[in-house]
Amino acid sequence: MKLRLANPGHVIDINPIEPELNYIRQEGNEIRIGALTRHVNMLESDLLARTFPDIFREAEAVLADPVVRNRGTMGGSLCQSDPAEDLSGVVVALKGKAVLRGPGGAERVVEMDEFHIGPYMTAVGPTEMLIEVRFPIHPGFGGAHEKVERRAGDFAIVAASAALSIQGGTIQTAGVACSAVGPTTMHIKRAEEALVGKAPSEELFQQAGQMASADCSPNSDGRGPADYKRAVAGVLTQRALSRAAATALR
Amino acid sequence: MLVSISINGQVYSHDVEPRLLLVHFIREYAELHGTHWGCDTSNCGICIVLMDDPQSDQPPYPVKSCTMLAAMAQGYEITTVEGMAKPDGTLDPIQMGFHEMHALQCGFCTPGMMSTGRWLIERHPNPTQMTDHEIRDGISGNLCRCTGYDNIIKAIRWAAAYIEEHPESARTAR
Structure with a gap:
């Protein structure tokens, strides 16, 4: 208001x-x-x-x-x-x-x-x-939130949220979302589909990150140019998934 | 609309525009100018005051008064910097700490900074053991562009130690 x-x-x-x-x-x-x-x-x-x-x-x-x-x-x-x-x-x-x-x-x-x-x-x-x-609620859950910001407490330049549930060495459910890279919170469905049913691996998470990078639609503004945000979305998604998996398998 | 707010133990009733923000009620209607008005967007923490819900047993907690309508503060007890000292003029330990540790230069952020500092001490189970990270994170919603924060952190520590030595000074004056 x-x-x-x-x-x-x-x-x-x-x-x-x-x-x-x-x-x-x-x-x-x-x-x-x-x-x-x-x-x-x-x-x-x-x-x-x-x-x-x-x-x-x-x-x-x-x-x-x-x-x-x-x-x-x-x-x-x-x-x-x-x-x-x-x-x-x-x-x-x-x-x-x-x-x-x-x-x-x-x-x-x-x-x-x-x-x-x-x-x-x-x-x-x-x-x-x-x-x-x-x-x-899913058994074998692990999640993580990654954020890059200009200063403590600011809105994100880019943020990524990852949620996995892993049982028997296989990803059962996956959730991936990116913030500040589109008109709404970006739900990266293609990455989720690519993750479910697979064994967690850094290579898989890198692919998911590339999908996040490709599927988001950032604008260039005071927080950075669009191609930079796209790159950051990919890196943060990979990092968040990697840490989520480590937590799920803990 | 008629709005009545208790500030530093005194009730102020005024007919105001419904859109009036709490910070402007405090400054323009209660005429308490110790609470400052800064960014107006919840970033800088200059306008922070302590709010106490009489229905709750939680200690008074800091809120950004530029992001509350005055009408929303009805039923709460507001404490501004003017209400921190005891009625006899004895400063609150956090005020003493800012004085002793020279924790201000221009003073614009100080009322908000002291309000947040007071709350950090009151809510921490062992205030004298607060880490630098805990204090820095705790005041991350308060910007200071003069001091570099080091003396502010020392002042909060000083107040925590003073309260431990003088438990009678522990509660914010109501």
Whole structure:
């Protein structure tokens, strides 16, 4: 609003319902995070660190600064739909699903590919709000978040989020997302398809990195020229996958 | 709209534009000019004040007052730099630390820096053992363009040691 990007007629402060919407809990084979869960809560959550080592902690530790993390929330990060934001990459890589609630309590569940429809634009309707994000749990999980930034706490020049589950020496599920290299958080599906069913190896991760580099669509701006960002996206994707695999096999 | 905010233990009620930011309420309506207004985009940390939720048992925590509407601060206790010292004028340990360690030059970042520093000490289980990395990371949302941060880190350490020696000084004045 301060940047005159939005000019709403009404603004409703939802902070008073924080006790209902600030939670991180396991239900069945899912982790559920309430929309008003603060960044500091996700950074310090043992349940998230245990279930998704260590993708949340790595992303939250480089997301803005401790003072901003005291107030900023899961829902705020996703609904701002800033393509350079860190947590959105994590949610895309983990195949999170957004739960939207509308009038009369009607709920619908939206995949991240449908949730972010453009810069600062989401699938949330005018009478809906995001209330929760759900993440499937996979055994043998390892994740990582890599970021290159101009200075501590800044938005990314490029960031990459990687999520793998490895069992019996084979990659069972893979999630790859890159931030700040396109109109929305970039979901690198081609890399995911190339990873699943294979044995983890540095050569495979390099190929996945090359796919990320090819499939993202960065702009040249104050944070660097497009070809530079493309190269960084590839390197960070490879690094994140490599560390995710090491964590999964730990 | 009518907004009532408790700042340093005193309630200020004013009819303001709904879009008024907390930092401007503090400076222009409560007329407390110790809280500064810097980048206006949550980067610099100049406008940081301490916010206390009376419903919560957490210690007061720092927020960037340029990124909150004044209306959102109703029901919270706000502490600005003017409210740090005790009513008898005794400085808060963090203020003493900044004085003793010469942790400011132009002083523009100092109120925000002290608010964050106060919180770092209060939330750490063993404040005198804070590493340089923990302090540097903790104040990474506060920019200082004069000091190079070294003396600020020393000042936070000084305050942590002072509080350990003088436990009665441990809580921020309300």
